[in-house]
Amino acid sequence: MNPATRPRETPQRRGSPGFHPWLPRLLAVTLCLWLLMAAAAGATSPRVAEPALARLLDGLTGTADLLHSQEAGIREAATKAAPGVAVEVPGFPVRGVGLPREEVLAGSPEQWRRALLDRSAALLYRDGTRPFAERPDASGFETGGGAWALSLLGGRLHDWFALLRWPPALATLALITGVLATAGPVRRWRVLGLALVAGAAVPVLLAAAVILVTRFAGGPTGTLSGEAAAVIAILARGPLIEGGAVALGGLVLWWWARRPVSDDDPAMRIAAARADRDARRRLDAGMPPEPRRPRGRFVDSDRTPD
Numbered sequence: 001m002n003p004a005t006r007p008r009e010t011p012q013r014r015g016s017p018g019f020h021p022w023l024p025r026l027l028a029v030t031l032c033l034w035l036l037m038a039a040a041a042g043a044t045s046p047r048v049a050e051p052a053l054a055r056l057l058d059g060l061t062g063t064a065d066l067l068h069s070q071e072a073g074i075r076e077a078a079t080k081a082a083p084g085v086a087v088e089v090p091g092f093p094v095r096g097v098g099l100p101r102e103e104v105l106a107g108s109p110e111q112w113r114r115a116l117l118d119r120s121a122a123l124l125y126r127d128g129t130r131p132f133a134e135r136p137d138a139s140g141f142e143t144g145g146g147a148w149a150l151s152l153l154g155g156r157l158h159d160w161f162a163l164l165r166w167p168p169a170l171a172t173l174a175l176i177t178g179v180l181a182t183a184g185p186v187r188r189w190r191v192l193g194l195a196l197v198a199g200a201a202v203p204v205l206l207a208a209a210v211i212l213v214t215r216f217a218g219g220p221t222g223t224l225s226g227e228a229a230a231v232i233a234i235l236a237r238g239p240l241i242e243g244g245a246v247a248l249g250g251l252v253l254w255w256w257a258r259r260p261v262s263d264d265d266p267a268m269r270i271a272a273a274r275a276d277r278d279a280r281r282r283l284d285a286g287m288p289p290e291p292r293r294p295r296g297r298f299v300d301s302d303r304t305p306d
Helices: 022-043 046-061 063-069 071-080 101-106 109-127 145-151 155-164 166-182 187-217 224-257 266-284
Strands: none
Touching: 022 046, 022 155, 022 166, 022 187, 022 224, 046 063, 046 109, 046 145, 046 155, 046 224, 063 071, 063 109, 071 101, 101 109, 155 166, 166 187, 187 224
């Protein structure tokens, strides 16, 4: 065929024709969901939830005052009980939790309080609200919103959150791979860094807002509102720290990708190798060489002159 009559092929865009702008946006969404689910799973884990349940239960029931008012009766019941028998605390709302006779005789009301709250928290974490609902003389707190609020830190919810965090986690890893595989050698790191910052921004801002609200809305220590605010602030530290670490890593990655590069930079060598490869392919196909781009301060193989 005469070269003059050969149909001229449209030059293809250099860099990454498979890159789509929706990849980093979707990455930010899945990362945000992953961080939120991971924070919920961490907040409902036994290591975090049981101390929080104990503190909430103490504020809701006034365990210290109850034990001080019932100290004489509890000690008298312990002296009459057989060895190894658990002594129940009159008026304590959690069924099935008592103090061993030996602990009552050898301990103080403060030691009783810690032991009683720890055992109650473990029972509530495992069984939910059943220790409240099964009591025939249940109070309004036991059958109402107080027991329901405590159930939000139960083990069943932890199992759900631990399972639900995997789909966004796998989607995030797949989208990170997609961004790295389709974007240019320099642009990929900038795009990935910005997506990490955007995805982590929502959990960080939500956690910071929650901590700020609890600081001003919470009551004095020892009161119900004060203990609830303290527990919520402690639970909010998880997403704040985890999301902050991801956002900081994204900012560092974005800053690193925007640095001035030299001819010895690995990204520069990769871009030059790709340019040489594309030039050879165009030459083998009989296509005219692509116009050279003016070199700027930053190297980005995805940018081409119009």
